[in-house]
Amino acid sequence: MLKRALGGSQRYWSWMFFLLALVGTGLACYIRQLDRGLAITGMSRDVSWGLYIGQFTFLVGVAASAVMVVLPYYVHHVKEFGGITIFGEFLAVAAVLMSLLFVIVDLGKPMRLLNLLLYPTPGSIMFWDMIVLTGYLLLNIVIGWNVLESEREAVPPPKWVKPLIYLSVPWAVSIHTVTAFLYAGLPGRPYWLTAIMAARFLASAFAAGPALLILLGLIIRRSSNFAPGGDVIQKLARIVAYAMIISVFFVGLEFFTAFYSQVPGHMQSLEYLFAGLDGHRNLVPFMWISAVLAVTALVLLINPATRENERTLQIACAAVFISLWLEKGLGLVVGGFIPSAVERVTDYAPTVPELLIALGIWAAGGLLLTILYKIAVSVKEEEPGMVELAQKRREVV
């Protein structure tokens, strides 16, 4: 099946080489980071995690969101999801891989990574995060690949895949729960010390992931002879709408608890993020962009007319994705470190090499995703009548 990724239009190849160039740039910067140390990043003694760990957290959510297509299709037998399930699973594969890469580039001593296995420590949440993430990666590779292969042969998937699929549902929830526990169990960080952290993570993941999947589905429809139907896009849109409402509601809960109780530790991080603290206002514009985008997305998603129109739906999905990317990929991690343990505010801004390394990892994920999607699309295109169907669906839009 792999050779299906080797034939493509010129546009496909220029896209691949563009991503490859970004990967190369990121790699060059990473080699410099290995040589100079993490001093080339914007992180500091006080803000000791930054963009890398933020991206890791966000991407674990994107990976977990595959469950939002697997669950309706395999458990509730909602037929419309059949065409798109494989894309959800492959998105999970790429997202987990990116999140693991983000952890690795964040390590001060990456060459000692295997110490995690050499000295297994069940008391550490990071130990469990490693286990659930690698497990989830394997599950999705095995499931996706086998289902796609049997689809190519037009036979039902092997029997042993079914239990793995059922297992992947709670497993998806576990990866984001465990990732939330990395934060929610730390005594001195009131912004993270909240029992709804895992719930918040899952809600925002189930909004951002399917929103990305809708955008990817529309791109596939435009650029190939396989077209995900309007009905499945609408089903996903409803999931995004509900998840986004819950996600914003959860953030509202945090605001209430902090500001009605008036406990300084609980208010300070939110103050820093949305209004600035002690004259430091670095992240304020970004958090407000995130808030405005979230409201815009909610308006477009709740209103049936704009949700059902694929043009406005696209805008809503992009708004959801960017809003949550800012909230979780940047604000959540940095905000937790401010103020510091001794009540100081240290600003954080990623440096250029840090941004390029992050971009390189996104490009590596994009590269893998393109290859996997290319293979999946080429299998789908062979289904009888698919070319004509795709033609028709494109015309409808």
Add this chain to the structure above:
Amino acid sequence: MKISRRSFLKMGGTFALGFTALPGLKAFAASGLLKASPDPKALAGKKWAMAINMKVCREKGPEGCKECVVACHQVHNVPDIGNPKEEVKWIWKEPFANAFPGQEHEYLEETVKGQPFLVLCNHCDNPPCVRVCPTQATFKRKDGIVVMDDHRCIGCRFCMAACPFGARSFNFRDPRPYIPKLNREFPTREKGVVEKCNFCVERLAAGLSPACVEACRHGALVFGDLEDPNAGIRDVLSSRFTIRRKPELGTRPKVYYVV
């Protein structure tokens, strides 16, 4: 007795596995650790702790006295990087309001308000940094001291997120060029690992008290074993009112302050 091919292969496999484990066992038996023991001179304790008498420090020490800080950083090859973002420190001074957030109020006595307080790793009895470390690079010794095994640290900085006292520093760059005067009896650290105060385990092992305690000529720092009823630190704790940093977090710090 008949053995099926299947069970024969299974048994063979088990034996083979046993043989591969043999060298490991042998290595363990021959381990040099059997010939290793603590130094008889070493100071032994069950629960090492420190009491800092800030009143003595303020009243007896000259203005801006930093002798304990200098002694510690000198003996442990702590670099002076000069950039507060990358600062490495084991013991340092923080204004009262920063060391004890929420405890300062505008009518507080002038002898305390805004005054610098010595802060260092609290060697918590229930240390969150140890709980989160994925490789046991940071661990609590039997005598209660929380130490780093920098041979093992992968530099994930989970401990820095977990420590509520800001006691941990990360080596963002190679520290060697920033060490003014090397102590050749102690290692440095390298880029990519976390470090912090070790309550001078290397000095306790040789029968010496911690460098900061020794450096303070006025006896503001008292180091001792909490489990020893005759220890000087027990005297201080039973005769003076002492406070600890952020006790509400349940980490049970073992550095006590006489305000």
Add this chain to the structure above:
Amino acid sequence: MYNARPVIIGLAVFIGLTTFPIWRALEKAAPAPEPELDTPAIQQMPEKLCVEATPTMRARHMQLLGDWRAGVVRDGRTVYAGQAGKKYEMSLQKTCLKCHANKDKFCDQCHDYAGVQPDCWTCHIAPGENKP
């Protein structure tokens, strides 16, 4: 066999290329370096004894150092009963390198020859390094 000639020639070239380092080493056959013991501290010793017998040290010094590391850092055991019952402080900087002050002639030479790169010296201070 189809295309026997090019296949055999190709195989020969492939094997020749991949085994090239071995051929080269055979031809040169660099002699194994002898660790040098000529330091003032060793010269002054009445009986030239290391913590363990020379063959043990030669074969197992890395395990011994690993054990010392674990013993000191994790266990608080700092004294080692070496051969002939002599006691040593378990310390790379304070014990090993006090005698073997010639790191380049004692450690590095053999490590280079064997192609191993122990990363002791990023933290531990070698004699003569960064002399103030």
